[in-house]
Amino acid sequence: MHLKALVLCCICCLASLSGFAQEATFTQQYANRLYDNPAFAGLNHSWSITAAHRNQWPALNGAFITNQLAGDYRLPDQKSAFSALLQQDKAGIGGLQKLQAALAYAYHTRLTDNWDMAAGLQASITSLRVNYDNLVFGDQLADNGMVAVTSAEANNFSPAHYVSFALGGLAFTDQFWVGVTAANLNKPAYGFGQNTKLPVRLTANVGYKFYARSYETQGRQFELSFSPTVSYLKQQNFSRAAIGLYTIFTPLSLGLVYKGVPLAGKANQDQVLGVIAGLQLEQFKIGFSHDVGLQGFSKQAGGANEISLTFERLNLNNLFRSRLGSKYNRNIVCPAF
Secondary structure (H helix, E strand, C coil): CCHHHHHHHHHHHHHHHHCCCCCCCCCCCCCCHHHHCHHHCCCCCCEEEEEEEEEECCCCCCCEEEEEEEEEEECCCCCEEEEEEEEEEEECCCCEEEEEEEEEEEEEEECCCCCEEEEEEEEEEEEEEECHHHCCCHHHECCCCCECCCCCCCCCCCCEEEEEEEEEEEEECCCEEEEEEEECCCCCEECCCCCEECCCEEEEEEEECEEEEEEEECCEEEEEEEEEEEEEEEECCEEEEEEEEEEEECCEEEEEEEECCCCCCCCCCCEEEEEEEEEECCCEEEEEEEEEEEECHHHHHCCEEEEEEEEEECCCCCCCCCCCCCCCCCCCCCCCC
16 A cells, blocks of 8 residues: 555544544534534524634644634524534644535524524535645655655645535423434535545434523523533434533533443443533633543543633623513523533
8 A cells, every 4th residue: 555545544544533524523512502503593692703622632642623713693683693614623643634614594483482493504615635744754764863854755635625514403492492403414525535425413402491590680690500401413323422411600600511321232432521611791701621531532532621712792682581582582591501
């Protein structure tokens, strides 16, 4: 086998250890809700901008890095919203890089006095490339320990591009929510030289908020609440379930997420405990999370660290009316992080 092809094959195999066909997943899934489900666009605010950074498996010599910038905008006094997303993934020291840009449209409406729904459609274009600057080939190594700048290996693997589509839906009340997303609906082909079809990724999440205490004073809402959640992800032969518990004691948010709940035939999969802490102000949110590997590869590789920053403009006419309702839609009560 050609030396460079062998190295590239090793890179791709290492990237596939994440089990998501080189697709990132976030511990703070609700801070990155536009990536998780395009139907979230425009809910709870007029517009928002979120920046997120994830460092996965930091114990490796070359961690898996994900950077994301996302924003959404709800048309004034309308049921429509739009969102945009830009995400970069760097897979290990080998230099496999992915850049994704996406646009989405979401529609919200009231179903009954108690139920609302939202649906979203997202289209994205993705580029995959190898950064050869991080690779050292055999002919670059000298007997004196020096490393030559160039290699005789021809860097002829051109970047790969593909277009994919995702469809998401939400149904929610003033205390309950359930969401489903199907990504890669067109099963796009990707790869270098030999293409592979990217399988459909199915994601589902559900949760319920219990209010221990909730009141409003001087135009500000305060609450003590607890929200148990369940999520499930399936992509081809991979599946993973997670359970979480979030607590809000205004303005603080705390969360525990146990990823890798043993399923039938999946007892030996990775098991990770995510710890989340967040601060919610009126127009600013900051969250930090740390994944502790309990079993499997994540235990040796160091888990993951994640941080998110959100700026949003709230609609003051509908602020804190999730339990009262509004003309166009009520607020969804899922966690902020």
